[in-house]
Amino acid sequence: MSEFVKxxxxxxxxxSDQKYKTLEKIVSRPNDDIxxxxxxxxxxxxxxxxxxxxxxWKFAMEQPGDEKYVICNADEGEPGTFKDREILTQVPRKVxxxxxxxxxxxxxxxxxxxxxxxxxxxxxxxxxxxxxYNTFAKELGIDFAIEIxxxxxxxxxxxxSALFESMEGKRGEPRNKPxxxxxxxxxxxxxVINNVETFVNVLMICRIGPVKYKKLxxxxxxxxxxxxxxxxxxxxxxxxxELGMPLEKFVEEFGDGDTKAVQVGGASxxxxxRKKFKDTIIGFEGVPTGGSMMIFNSSRSxxxxxxxxxxxxxxxxxxxxxxxxxxxxxxxxxxxxxKSGDKPVTYLDQLIKLSETMKITAKCGLGQSVANSFSSIxxxxxxxxxx
Amino acid sequence: xTNGINFKIDGIDLTVDEGTTILTxxxxxxxxxxxxxxxxxxxxxxxxxxxxxxxxxxKHLVPSCAMPVSEGMEIYTNTGKVRLARKHILELLLSEHxxxxxxxxxxGNCELQYLASEMLTGEPMFIDLVPDKKYTIDKHNKAIIxxxxxxxxxxxxxxxxxxxxxxxxxxxxxxxKHMKISTFFEHPLFEVVCTNCGQCVxxxxxxxxxxxxxxxxxxxxxxxTTKHVVVQTAPAVRVALGESLGMPAGKIVTGKMVAALxxxxxxxVLDTDFTADLTIIEEGHELLSRLKKALVxxxxxxxxxxxxxxxxxxxxxxxxxxxxxxxxxxxxxxxQQMFGALVKTYYAKKRNLDPKNIVSxxxxxCTAKKFEANRPEMRSSGYTDVDYVLTTRELGIMIxxxxxxxxxxxxxxxxxxxxxxxxxxxxxxTTGGVMEAALRTVYEIxxxxxVPFEGLNITPVRGTEGEVREASILIKKTxxxxxxxxxxxxxxxxxxxxxxxxxVMQSVKDGTGNYHFIExxxxxxxxLGGGGQPIPTNHEIRSKRKTAIYEEDMGMPIRKSHENxxxxxxxxxxxxxxxxxxxxxxxxxxxxxxxxx
Ligand SMILES: Cc1cc2nc3c(=O)[nH]c(=O)nc-3n(C[C@H](O)[C@H](O)[C@H](O)COP(=O)(O)O)c2cc1C
Ligand code: SF4
Ligand code: SF4
Ligand code: SF4
Ligand code: SF4
Ligand code: FES
Numbered sequence: 015m016s017e018f019v020k021x022x023x024x025x026x027x028x029x030s031d032q033k034y035k036t037l038e039k040i041v042s043r044p045n046d047d048i049x050x051x052x053x054x055x056x057x058x059x060x061x062x063x064x065x066x067x068x069x070x071w072k073f074a075m076e077q078p079g080d081e082k083y084v085i086c087n088a089d090e091g092e093p094g095t096f097k098d099r100e101i102l103t104q105v106p107r108k109v110x111x112x113x114x115x116x117x118x119x120x121x122x123x124x125x126x127x128x129x130x131x132x133x134x135x136x137x138x139x140x141x142x143x144x145x146x147y148n149t150f151a152k153e154l155g156i157d158f159a160i161e162i163x164x165x166x167x168x169x170x171x172x173x174x175s176a177l178f179e180s181m182e183g184k185r186g187e188p189r190n191k192p193x194x195x196x197x198x199x200x201x202x203x204x205x206v207i208n209n210v211e212t213f214v215n216v217l218m219i220c221r222i223g224p225v226k227y228k229k230l231x232x233x234x235x236x237x238x239x240x241x242x243x244x245x246x247x248x249x250x251x252x253x254x255x256e257l258g259m260p261l262e263k264f265v266e267e268f269g270d271g272d273t274k275a276v277q278v279g280g281a282s283x284x285x286x287x288r289k290k291f292k293d294t295i296i297g298f299e300g301v302p303t304g305g306s307m308m309i310f311n312s313s314r315s316x317x318x319x320x321x322x323x324x325x326x327x328x329x330x331x332x333x334x335x336x337x338x339x340x341x342x343x344x345x346x347x348x349x350x351x352x353k354s355g356d357k358p359v360t361y362l363d364q365l366i367k368l369s370e371t372m373k374i375t376a377k378c379g380l381g382q383s384v385a386n387s388f389s390s391i392x393x394x395x396x397x398x399x400x401x
Numbered sequence: 402x403t404n405g406i407n408f409k410i411d412g413i414d415l416t417v418d419e420g421t422t423i424l425t426x427x428x429x430x431x432x433x434x435x436x437x438x439x440x441x442x443x444x445x446x447x448x449x450x451x452x453x454x455x456x457x458x459x460k461h462l463v464p465s466c467a468m469p470v471s472e473g474m475e476i477y478t479n480t481g482k483v484r485l486a487r488k489h490i491l492e493l494l495l496s497e498h499x500x501x502x503x504x505x506x507x508x509g510n511c512e513l514q515y516l517a518s519e520m521l522t523g524e525p526m527f528i529d530l531v532p533d534k535k536y537t538i539d540k541h542n543k544a545i546i547x548x549x550x551x552x553x554x555x556x557x558x559x560x561x562x563x564x565x566x567x568x569x570x571x572x573x574x575x576x577x578k579h580m581k582i583s584t585f586f587e588h589p590l591f592e593v594v595c596t597n598c599g600q601c602v603x604x605x606x607x608x609x610x611x612x613x614x615x616x617x618x619x620x621x622x623x624x625x626t627t628k629h630v631v632v633q634t635a636p637a638v639r640v641a642l643g644e645s646l647g648m649p650a651g652k653i654v655t656g657k658m659v660a661a662l663x664x665x666x667x668x669x670v671l672d673t674d675f676t677a678d679l680t681i682i683e684e685g686h687e688l689l690s691r692l693k694k695a696l697v698x699x700x701x702x703x704x705x706x707x708x709x710x711x712x713x714x715x716x717x718x719x720x721x722x723x724x725x726x727x728x729x730x731x732x733x734x735x736x737q738q739m740f741g742a743l744v745k746t747y748y749a750k751k752r753n754l755d756p757k758n759i760v761s762x763x764x765x766x767c768t769a770k771k772f773e774a775n776r777p778e779m780r781s782s783g784y785t786d787v788d789y790v791l792t793t794r795e796l797g798i799m800i801x802x803x804x805x806x807x808x809x810x811x812x813x814x815x816x817x818x819x820x821x822x823x824x825x826x827x828x829x830x831t832t833g834g835v836m837e838a839a840l841r842t843v844y845e846i847x848x849x850x851x852v853p854f855e856g857l858n859i860t861p862v863r864g865t866e867g868e869v870r871e872a873s874i875l876i877k878k879t880x881x882x883x884x885x886x887x888x889x890x891x892x893x894x895x896x897x898x899x900x901x902x903x904x905v906m907q908s909v910k911d912g913t914g915n916y917h918f919i920e921x922x923x924x925x926x927x928x929l930g931g932g933g934q935p936i937p938t939n940h941e942i943r944s945k946r947k948t949a950i951y952e953e954d955m956g957m958p959i960r961k962s963h964e965n966x967x968x969x970x971x972x973x974x975x976x977x978x979x980x981x982x983x984x985x986x987x988x989x990x991x992x993x994x995x996x997x998x
Contacts, residue, residue, distance in 0.1 A: 168576060185573055190447040190467040333554070333580025334448040334573070340493035340530070343578050347528045357528075364526070371489040374461045374482075375450045382461070 019267045020256045022230060022238040025214050026104055028221075034150045037111045040220045041118045041156055045075060048119050052216060054224035056236035061087055061172075061209030062279065062304035063379065067216065070206055073196035074120040077204035082122035084113050084158075085181075085200060085207040088129045089165050089172035092280035093326060094306035097240040098210040099133055100252045105214065106140060110147040110160055112213025115220060116206055117158035125160045126200070128177055131167035169330040173378050174199075174207045176332065187332045188378035209304070211240055232258030235297030245277075245309035246270050261286055261294040264307070272311040275394070280306035281323040282383035285316070287394040316395040320349065323387050331380055338381025341372040345388055349399055359400055362392060408474040423465035423476055424452060434478055435487065435516050437494075438555035439466040440604050441939040442925065443564060449555050451490050451516065454478045462486055491516055492526040498607075499531050499550035507608035510794075510936060513553060514607075541589040544597040544613060544771040552582055552609035558601035565925055566899040568718065570595035582609075585998045594721045594998060596899065598714035598923045599768030599792075599932015612768045612933060615789040616799055622760040622788070623666040630760045631748070632667040633740045634658060636674055637766040637830030637928035638793045640949040644935035644942070645797025646807040651945030653953050656812020661800050662764075663813060671819045673763065674826030676736035676743070677838070678962035679971070680711060681825060683988055684733045684835075685843045685962075686979040688918055689883075697885050704728035706894075706909065706916040709835050711735040713773035714923030714932075716992065718899050723906045724994035729919075732989040736829065737763050737770050738779050740819070741786030742987040747975045748819060756782060762789045764796045766830070766931030769923065781987050792933025821967040824857075824953070824960030831950045832864030832897035832927035836920040840874060840893070841961045847876060847883040857960050858951075864895040866926050866940065869905055871895075871916075892916045898925040 031037070040048070053068035074082060086109060090098040102109060113125040129136065144160050151158060163181055165171050171180045175189035178200045199205025208216075215237055219227045230237050235257035244250050247268045255264075265273045277285045278294075278301040286294050286301060294300050310319060324346035333339045348365045351357035369385035376382045392399055405416035410427055417426045422445070427434050438449035447467035454465045457475035462483065465476075477483065495517065502508045536550035559571045559582060570593050574583035584593045602610045622630050643652040662670045687707065694703040710716060710731040719726060734742070740763065745756035763770065767790075773779065774787040791799075800807055815822070825841055828834030837859045844852040852859055852874070861872035873890045894916045896905045902921045908914030924930045926943040929950060959965060976983045 170576070187573070190445065190464070192469065327577075329577045329579075331577040331580075333575070333577050334446075334556070336448070336450050336490050336493050336553075339554070339578065339580060340497050341489075343530055344493065344496065344527045347530070351528060367485070368489055368527075371486045375453050375486050375490065377447060377450065377464075 019259060019263055022254045022256055024218050024230070024238045025101060025108075025211065025240055025254050031107060031111070034107065034111060034147070034154060036221055037114055037156070038154045040115055045119045048115065048220065049075070051219055051224045055219040055227045057212070057215050057219060058235075058298060059209055060211035060215065060239065060304065062092070062282070062302070064298050064302050067208065067212055070196060070208070071116060071119055073194070074204045074206045077197060079204065080121060080123075081201075081203045082120055083200045083203055083205040084116045084120070084122045084125040085177070085205060086113055086125065086127040086210055086213055087172060087174065087177065087207055088127050088133070088210050089177065090130050090133075091169035091172045092282065092304055092306055094244050094277070094280045094308045095242045095304060097242045097252050097305045099136065101210050101214060101240065102133075102136060102140060106143040107147065108214045108217050109210055110144070112215070112217040113160060114151065114156055114158045115216055116208070116213070118156070120204070120206055122206070123157050123159065125158060126181065127160065127162045128171075128181065129162055129164055131165040134164065137162065137164075170332045170380060173380060176378070177207065178205070187334050190377070211305070230256050232295070232297060232299065234258070234299040235295075239303070240305055241303070241307050242305050243268050243307045243309070246273065246311035246314070247309045258295055258297040258299070260292065261296055261301070262291040264296060265291055265309070268307070269309055270311055273309055274312045274314065275310045275316065277306070277308040277310070277319070277387065279303035279386070280308070281326050281387055282380065284386050285319075285390040285394060316391055316398045317349065317353065320387065320391045320399075321346065324349070324384075327380070327384050335377040335381060337372040338376045338384070341368060341376075341381065342384060344368060345384065349392075352399060362396070362399060366392060406470050406472050408470050408472065408476065410476045411478055417470055419469075421470050423454060423463070423468050423470055426470050427465060427478060432478055434465050435519070436466055437512060437516070437553060437606050438557060440557050441941075442604070443557060443560040446556050446560065449490070449494075449553065451487055453483065453486055455480050455483050488520055489526070491520055491522065494553050495522065496525060496527040496530050497534070498553065499536065505551065505608040506611045506614065507551075511608060512606035539589045540613075542591045542597070542613065542772075543775045544768045545590055545595070545599060545602055546611050546613055547590060548609050548611070549581060551607045553607055554580060554582065555606060556582070557604045557606065558582060558610055561601045561604050564900065565600055566596070566598060566923070567903045568594055568596055568899060571601065596714040596717040596721075596923060597769040597772040598899065600924060601932075602768060603932050603934065603936055603938050612792050612795070613771060614795050615791060616795050616802075619762055619789050619791060619799070622762070627758060628760045629668045629754050629758055630666070630762060631669045631671060631744050632662055632762045632764060633671045633673045633737070634662070634764045635737065635766055635830065635928065636677060636827045636950070637931060637934070637946070638764050638796070640830065640929060640946045640953070641766065641793050641934045642797060643807070645794055646800060648808060650942040651949045653949050654807075655953070656814070657807055657810045659815055660810040660813040661805055661807060664805055664810075665799055665803055667762070669816045671740070672815045672822045672826070673736045673740055674822030674829070675819045675965065675967050676739040677826035677829040678823055678965040678968045679739055679988070680733050680736050681835075681838045681842050681962035682968060682972075682979050683984055684709065684731050685839050685846065687731055687733065688839070688843060689846065690980065692917065693885065706919050707731055708919040709921060711829065711835060712769070712921060712923045712928075713767070714769035715899065715902060715921045717769065717772070717995070718902060718923065719906070720992055720995040721997055722903065723910070726906060726909070727992045727994060730992055732991065734779075734988055734990045735770070735773060737765060737790070738773065738786055738990070739988045741774070741779070742782045743819065743971075745782035745784050745786060746987060747971060751818070756784055760788050761786065762791065763787050764791050764793065766793050766928045766934045767924075768792060768932040770933075778990050794933060794935055797935065818967050818970065821965050822957065823962055823965045824955065824957035825962040826965070827953045827957065828950055830928045831947050832866070832922050833862045833870065833895045833920065834927060834950070836862040836893055836895050836918065838962055839918070842963050844874065844876070845961070845963070847879050847886055849880050850878075856955070862893055862895055864897050864920075864927065866897065866943065869894060869896045869901050891918065893918045893920070895920045897922045897927050897930075899923050
């Protein structure tokens, strides 16, 4: 194994706090100290967008009122991602503890886990664990209860504002921003929504301290990351690795020796071709990822890969905004027309421009990120699009 | 006091209130930004994205309709980046759109078309997606047609129906490329809770929601020499028709409208005001008789409060939503239907015409009246009481088709009889008007004196948009036969827009609303904001129409329904007395409970 691919045991390891004893200690600290630790750690959200967690919590903390919410985003709908499921199965108490810290810091009494509909089989185990948590919380005098809400099976409901709509019993359509969730989220109350893994990171930062935590990763990408590795790899699965490693090393470790491209960050992420492995860092300074790493070897048609993604977006877009609803259809139709010769190759440039428009005009992250995979695949594998 | 927000738009320094959107601020600075999903009356959706502008320092463009201005912001509305994005978005919409404008009812009055002409769309930029779509057209309804192939999914209709009308007949169904505006399980509109109010039609920016038009049928009737074609015009039409013909909002065009109708070839041009006044007499007596039954006879079965029944959108709403309160509705038909029933009886007799040769047409600010005219119970003359209902917009089209220069037409007068109007009839066109007209008459019946308000203007009941207006009027020194009303405070409530109607009914239901008389108009602002009125209609335009209506009232020599000479005459010659046998036969109706979805 290469020295760069350092496997880490931060998220899944050290799981001894059966009675939430460390949580008791953490929540007795002043809020500002906790926020400062998270700020110092450099932690950025693990749900994909990478927003600095400390800032998010601080905004919510500063909001007036005592009805606030903490939501754990476990919708995990990004194709090729399955790490949140694993975290919730292996170390649910770490997730709950992270949420409780958040509740205490921002002044929320209620937390929800928005669980992907397809993960209903995790429910019995999770409910049991939540009972345990709620009992201990009461004993320890922590005024923060946790509940589970089941998702509705739509990818878009993982987008935070659509998730709130869905929790409120409405159609899962993203809202206008501003206002941001920290000002007006679930039930239009200040809300912190974080990914499952983000909450575990917070707990671990509070436990080991920011100094030790910062030893992992690079300047812009601190800490470890749980990756879901899939595709043409002999060792598909879940791996916790340090952030900030060169993609080349990753491929050496996980590829099958014939890797042509890696799709980093799922359908909404970027496709990196072989010639760029060397100069690409996995992390916020390079290609960010919510965890999905899909490896393609030379037997794969990148046209088919892109076509699949576009099919996915065309169906999974909520359909409300023009650039995304119609743009996705046009991109898919467009590459088909170029392939069949109905449209000239120059039409590809028009499609790239369209995807740029989608990026800067779509209402939410879904439509905005279609351009990521579209232009990275189309520009790097242009011949495959034509012939 | 909050300080203003300072920002820059296209190089112009502006200070606006906190919370103002870029769009609103831009309009203040006379900078036009195109919009499609935005509508002044509705909450912001931010889904069409044609209003995007550039914000200095932001990679993404921002939707001007949804983005509040912030301190120091610099906005550019007309950069190359903005232009390309707008063009792309418009082209995307058009690629999903069945854009055969020459076959479209909205041709010439369509926001999408206007934008396309402004942006000079030429050859389509993208692939035509229409052949892939299995668009449906719902043309089963008598009032409204819904054509999905012309829908741009802006959700104005969904928001209108939910926010303004609390009916929620429309919802968004499916996701992604299949996303569409749908009714309950995609049933046709006539099978669901839709009230036909047409508020959605009035706000649809395209030809996806339109009224069913009867223009050609009316022309056919006019050209048919064996037919005698009678037309009645509703109060709210005269303050809005001008807008359809290029005049500014708030112009009273009664005389020109009458002149135009005569030139179009109608045999007799009459005024719905006449039956509005008649409604007041019948409804006023009905209210008094209910009060008497309740107070004197102590009859527990009498339904109070009594609610007005002249707004057919409201009727269908209550039939669906509060069917248990149908007995509380006045049994009076709407003025339109009273008129229709009388045209083919009283009018036919007096003019010596065979009712089967009479075609009765009405010009209404309303689409629900199209549905109403088609109700099976509306045949009390032995014929269809009203044959064709045209909206204000349709009349505008006919006038243009006939090549009339509307603005230069000399004023003409309604034909008599059934053409006499009063101020009371005119104010039927605005929220609170029926209440005011009824009080002017009822108070005088009971006390023998005029209502104690200066200039007969009962301002406390003049409704306003966006509120439920409560008022009461103390009855003192009654005539002897009405002594049971001595000292009674007559409690009234006025609401416009079905969302507010729902509030009133809920308060009646839970006992917090204690009233004798309820006036409801289904549309925001009352009929002057009706679904059949010229497009656009918004708060500002409605206010102008409202001012015009009260102006018209003030200018009328007669302002009380019971003094309308044609009304006095019809009771003498034909009806006998209010609530009499003939009235019941021709002027009153009954209602049908309906399903809740
Ligand atoms: C279409 C779409 C789907 C998303 N799905 C998820 C998801 O399944 N899980 C998740 O944590 N974040 C998801 N996000 C990101 C969330 O909107 C939000 O940014 C995230 O939950 C914030 O958590 P973090 O700050 O801890 O990363 C999605 C975003 C978009 C646009
Ligand atoms: S970008 Fe796509 S998913 Fe997001 S709001 Fe627009 S249509 Fe819906
Ligand atoms: S809706 Fe507008 S753009 Fe579409 S066909 Fe009709 S007039 Fe033309
Ligand atoms: S029917 Fe009209 S108002 Fe409704 S979404 Fe379609 S275009 Fe918009
Ligand atoms: S006509 Fe009125 S009730 Fe019917 S869908 Fe339109 S807004 Fe709703
Ligand atoms: S008008 Fe602003 S997004 Fe539609």
